Amino acid sequence: MSQFNVRKVAVLGAGVMGAQIAAHLVNVKVPVVLFDLPAKEGDKNGIVRKAIDNLKKLKPAPLAVASDAELIEVANYDDDMKLLKGCDLIIEAIAERMDWKSDLYHKIAPFVNKNAILASNTSGLSITELSEALPEALRPRFCGIHFFNPPRYMCLVELIPTPTTQPDVLDKLESFVTTALGKGVVRAKDTPNFVANRIGTVGLLATMKEAEKFGLNFDVVDDLTGKRLGRASSGTFRTGDVVGLDTMAHVIKTLQDKLTPAADSFYDSFATPPVLAKLLELKNLGQKTGAGFYKKVGRDILRFDLASGDYVPAGAKGDEVYGRMLKRKAGERLKLLRDAEGPQGQFLWAILRDGFHYAAVHLADIAETARDVDQAMRWGFGMKQGPFELWQQAGWLDVAKMVQEDIDAGKALSKQPLPDWVFKGPVADAGGVHTEQGSWNPTSGQFEPRRQLPVYQRQLFPELLLGEGGPRFETAGKTLAETDAIRIWTLDDEVVIATLKTKMHIISPAAGEGLMQALDIAESGYQGLVVWPGEDPFSVGADLETMLKGFVAGGSDFVDSLEKELQDGIQRMRYAQVPVVAAIRGMALGGGCELAVHCARRVAIMESYIGLVEVGVGLVPGAGGLTYIARRAAENAANSTDKDLLHFLTEGFTAAAMAKVGTSALESRQLGYLQWSDVIVPNKDELLYVAISQAKALAQSGYRPPMKRLFPVAGRDGKATIQGQLVNMRDGGFISQHDFHIASLIAGVVTGGDVNPGTLVSEDYLLTLERRAFTSLLAHPKTQERMLGMLSTGKPVRN
Structure with missing residues (x-):
């Protein structure tokens, strides 16, 4: 693989993601030019300048040093297209509209230099379909690149190739994103919402559905599904407020629009939850609008109550008996939750079971190996363990039997059984999907090791998954x-x-x-x-x-x-x-x-x-x-x-x-x-x-x-x-x-x-x-x- 020397990056689109991607490039001292539409009045780069000024006000701060905002070069599509010729990487990050992205590609194509890589930052649009708007010569150098928000802090970046993307392009981009930007790269298949958002969004919908089923309020759910469960401290609904309920609705709609009951047996669970629909109607989009699932009034935190259509006092916690259960060893923990009589315990088992079920059924569709799923959920959703890691730690076949029994009893979200590879063959024999030899690829039917790019030689002790082979610093050397x-x-x-x-x-x-x-x-x-x-x-x-x-x-x-x-x-x-x-x-x-x-x-x-x-x-x-x-x-x-x-x-x-x-x-x-x-x-x-x-x-x-x-x-x-x-x-x-x-x-x-x-x-x-x-x-x-x-x-x- 030849070295990919990135002298400058162009980011197309000065919206929330584009501006913050540009900010992170500045943080790591990569020169960047930020493009957007020309302003209709005054300074033609006014849209970009306003976005850059806004970077200084955002919390958490996108810029490591606020004054470095001045290092972002400003540009617009009318006057500055020639600047693209000096860029080795172009990241398109405009709104999630296939037609808008296609129009922009037609406009920029003549200015992309012959060695540059073009990548679309999209959370779920088809990369292959997007590539069809590009000239034939550019398609081999085009792929998807999905940063998670906020780009400075979130480790995960998904790279998504098309059938025409040159493998060398993916290798070069993965190396740059890993060492220059400091990210963890997962390669995803070109399917709706890719890996992390596919698993994470379905998990969110399942959590909301199971919470409604068991009659649990947002604050109790967030307490149970935060640090206690080994996930992001903000829990489920608070995370939605931070991400933005409009963004949440968009990724849900992608599943609704791009999948069918034939393609995904969980499809009936993809309906927009009534409480989310109501909040969207009220334009209560979460943290950015001051109200979403939660609302802060003075020092008080309130939660939205769908029945009354108003906000009521929040702060309820989960029952401590389940907090104690969650501290037990993995196998004992899952069995206790499954056998629990209270709604909170039944809820916790249900969302974990739903996660295991969905990840196993769709692993072959969305990712190359189980490693990709677990790393994506660690890096993109702040989980201490991915779903396969927890399953394996708790006892692979024991958990598989419990999940399949629930499926057979009609308690799961889908009637589709677990794949055969779960119960027999190499995975069953090894006691899980992660082994010393590598992680399970259901398509090839083998345990596959990590990619051996030169950049990974710099990672003497990379973050390892449970059961995965590799050096541990505690015993190495x-x-x-x-x-x-x-x-x-x-x-x-x-x-x-x-x-x-x-x-x-x-x-x-x-x-x-x-x-x-x-x-x-x-x-x-x-x-x-x-x-x-x-x-x-x-x-x-x-x-x-x-x-x-x-x-x-x-x-x-x-x-x-x-x-x-x-x-x-x-x-x-x-x-x-x-x-x-x-x-x-x-x-x-x-x-x-x-x-x-x-x-x-x-x-x-x-x-x-x-x-x-x-x-x-x-x-x-x-x-x-x-x-x-x-x-x-x-x-x-x-x-x-x-x-x-x-x-x-x-x-x-x-x-x-x-x-x-x-x-x-x-x-x-x-x-x-x-x-x-x-x-x-x-x-x-x-x-x-x-x-x-x-x-x-x-x-x-x-x-x-x-x-x-x-x-x-x-x-x-x-x-x-x-x-x-x-x-x-x-x-x-x-x-x-x-x-x-x-x-x-x-x-x-x-x-x-x-x-x-x-x-x-x-x-x-x-x-x-x-x-x-x-x-x-x-x-x-x-x-x-x-x-x-x-x-x-x-x-x-x-x-």
Whole structure:
């Protein structure tokens, strides 16, 4: 396969999806030009400019950094078609109208360069039918590309070929979407709603139908079908509000229009639910209109009641007995739900049974293998497990018999029996559809491995399905040392990897000792050390519970010694004789952030959330975070014609004092927690590969640790300036008295305390100030309230 070099992408259509696809391209630094119709009045690119302005207001934010909206090039179909010639990928994302898309294809065809790929972002229209509007020469380079909304955050992208699409085109596009955009790719067959929306929409309709049958309200259903069931926390109806009820209605209508009872025996269940029809009539389309299945009035959440046609109080929860059932092992769980006498248990079994039934009956129609279905539901619908994974985990033949018994008894949504391959042959013998050899393809009658594109060599430990063969990071490579807190290992005998095993990867005393052992091993003859979490998060910080218990048992002196040990360890990482690379995914908070910023380099996935958040538990950063802020301010000032240290210190101080967290790797770079030399990786599964490569590159370029040196601080004048601003915030009611006290301590450390402006200090001096501030706060009753509140509820206490 030749390399697909994407110099620029054109996105056609500045609607909700088109604009957000363009935004994500900007996030990953792919140049993009966004097209739409020329405005009838004023600026001819006014439609596109308005869409780009709207990107800055949307939540969740499509742009990792709002100001990057200016990087999206604007264009219209009248004046700018020549720009298409410089684009290697063209993504059409206009409204779901076959005639409109066909008309646009006729218009753009003469301007598509001879090597460019053209793809339609559609959620369900026939890709083959769309291709018929294209000239013969372009059809081999045309396919479907279905992003899920919102494109920045949703992992799934479905690629849909036509009979004339060149296989090499699919391979090139899959490679680009995977590594450059950071997505998980599923190849779908050209059938209505493809894979995820086909399974997901039928699941939604089944859920609504079964909820009506068992007399359950939206709020109860959402409580039962959210995290308790291993699905998106928003549940069923709340998810509909977020997606948009008009969008939901569209994908339902696609099933209604494109399928028949002969093609799909579940067709009778595809009718638009009465409650959805009523909400559409009222133009209550969900979150975008302020009302849908739910409506927020002040602080109250209301749910729509079809009988009265009005909104009534919401907030009901599922019966806890079913919550306990859902915590049981898979096989026991399903049997308990099936035998339950209450309507909530019967409902839960019914929707799971319906999901198993539909996925098995239509697997051959919509996807190549069972892997595609399970990955699509994980990545597109936020499920912890796809339907086949859960079925297999619960006992393949036992569940199959229960499902078939319900079908025979007329309890299922269709009378169609499960396929023969479910009960006999390789799947039955293997106990499921996912095996070490691959996943089941009912068309070929074989277990097929994953595609072996070169891009997947960068994924050392890809996300695996239950039962699927492949390397697991917990046991891969060669273990160099291991405790309950950490595994120290290597894949290639060149770079050491340290993976914390503590809950949320907290830096407990044992984890800290393990990191020092990892460094000892790395310095004994390896090229570098990579601190990689294996899975989210990177680290949520130091062990607060141990700190609090230590204070109770040994007082301030004991805590000071613990904190000194943590500081010394992190400083040792900074001055190690081999490069230490922090591989960040998910949250790097508090001590996790302090560990990361003191490494020689950071490699972070786009969705990394980095910050010093100790204020939330009534503390100050105490493991070197404030020292880092002061030192970086001095370094930045030294490299600027502006020598006023306070100008360079303000943002770092504010971020720490307000516990500000970068909501993306790009924003974390703006806050100073990532440097311009650090690497941002779009795909989480490529993180370790890139981090190891960075460690080797640093080592092979003659890496030497930084030399310790003195640096200037802002001193008492800088502290006084900051203190004046804090007084205004306190007196204005923006911060509490305890917040004021904590922020004042932070100001004292980052400015160097009671010294003259410009005084040269060492890191050790500032680290001592940090420890004093930290231990003094630990003795404060209000800080103890905050810490106990966080430990008991996981939420910050404001006092």
